[in-house]
Amino acid sequence: MKLNPKELEKLVTAHYATLYRFALSLARNEAEAADLTQQTYFELATKGGQIRDLNKAKSWLFTTLRREFYTQRRQSGRFISIDEDGEREMELSDEVEDNAVRQADARIVMEAMNRVRETFRAPLVLFYLDDLSYREIAEILDLPIGTVMSRLSRGKRELRGRLSESLRRDETPDNVVRIPRASGE
C-alpha cells in the first residue's frame, strides 16, 4: 500500500489524539507522550509501505507506538516492571459509585489509571480509549485473547479501587494531585 500525503494527514487527524492518550498512559509524562506520538507518525511516513490494508493502519499505529515506548525505555536504561503478575492481588475496595466517576474530572480518572499496574494498564486504556475489541487489543499487545480478557477483568477491579482512593484523596482540601505524573516524581 502506498500512503500519499493526504492519506497521512487523514491518519493524523483520525488518531493522533487517541494515540497521545495511549502514550500518556504508558509514559505518564506529557512531553514524552507527545514525542512518542510524533515518532509513531514518523515511523508511519518512513515505513508505511509495510501496511497492506489502510483499515489496519490504526492497529499498526498503536502497535508501533507501544514498541517505540519500550525501545526508548530499553535504550535509556529506564525500566521497567516487566512482570507484575507475580504480585499479590491488591486489596482495594472496589466500592466506587458510578455517579462519583461521572462527576470526577478527567485528571482524577487518569491519575487512578496511572496507578493501575502496568500489566493491566495498557489493555485497559486501549479498551476505554478507542472501543477496540479484545481481539484487536490482543493483536496490538501481542497477547493471547484469554490473557487480554483476564487482564481487562482484573484491571477493571483494580481501577475501581484506585478510583475509590483517588476520589477519597481529592476530597481532602489540601491535597494536590498533578496529572499526569512527571517521570521521577
Added chain:
Amino acid sequence: MDIEEAKFILSAVPPGRIDESSPATPSDPEVAKALRMVENDPALKEWYERSRRFDAAVAERLQEIEPPADLKASILAGLRVTPTPLWRRGPVARWSAVAAVLAVGLLVGTLVDPGTSTPDGGTGGTLGEFQGDMLEEVRGLDGMDFQSNDPAAVAAWLRSRELDPGSALAAEANGHALVGCKIVQWKGYRVSLVCFRLAGEEGMPGLHVMTMDAAALETPSGEGPQFASDGTWSAATWRDDDRVYFLAAKGEHADPRGLLSPG
C-alpha cells in the same frame, strides 16, 4: 456458562461494541450467550448495568484529556520534512527500484529448484512472495522484541505468545550464537524470527530463521524449496509439514539450510 464466566466475557466488551437495540446479536457467540443470561438473571443484570455505566463514565472522562494544542500541527510539519521513502519518490527512483526488484527476481528465478513450481502470480500467499517479503524484513531489521542467548528462554517467550519456533533453534547447536527473537506480520499471520550471529563472527546477527504456519500459503503443499541471493544475503524458503521456514544468512551459501544442522 456460569455467572462468573458471563461476567468475565462481558467485562471485555467495550461500551460501544454492543448494539443496545439488538443486544442478542453480536458477532461473538459467547458474548451473545452471556447477554442472554443477563436477560434472565436479575442479579447479573444489575451487575451488568452497573458495569456498563462505570465503563461509559471512565471512557468519557479519558476522552476529555486533550493533547497539547500544537501537537497535530507539529506532527504534520514533521511529516513534511521527513525524508520521502522510496515508494513515494519520483519516477526515476521508482523505476530504479523496479529494476532492482526485477534483477533480484531474475536471480531468484535462476536459483529456483527446477523441480518445483514457481509463484503463481496470484493475489498473494505464495512461497515466493513470502521469501521476498521476509528478505525485505531482514534487510530492514532494526532490533528484536526479546534478546537472550538462552534457547529455552527464547522458545518459552515465543510459546507464551502462541508461536512455535519449530526447528529454528537448531542452529544454536550448530555453533551459531543465539541473539534473540522478534515477531513479524505477513498477510495477517504472525511469523517468529530467531536471530543468530554466524559461528565465529561478531557484530550484527548474520543468520535469521523465520517460522510460520503453512496455512498462510495458497500454493500446494508439494511445492519445493526456493532459494535467492542478493549479493549480501543468501536465502532459502521451504515447507516442513505444517510449517514454512525462511532462512537468510550473510554471504554466499548454495543451500543455506545446511546452517541449521551439522554437516
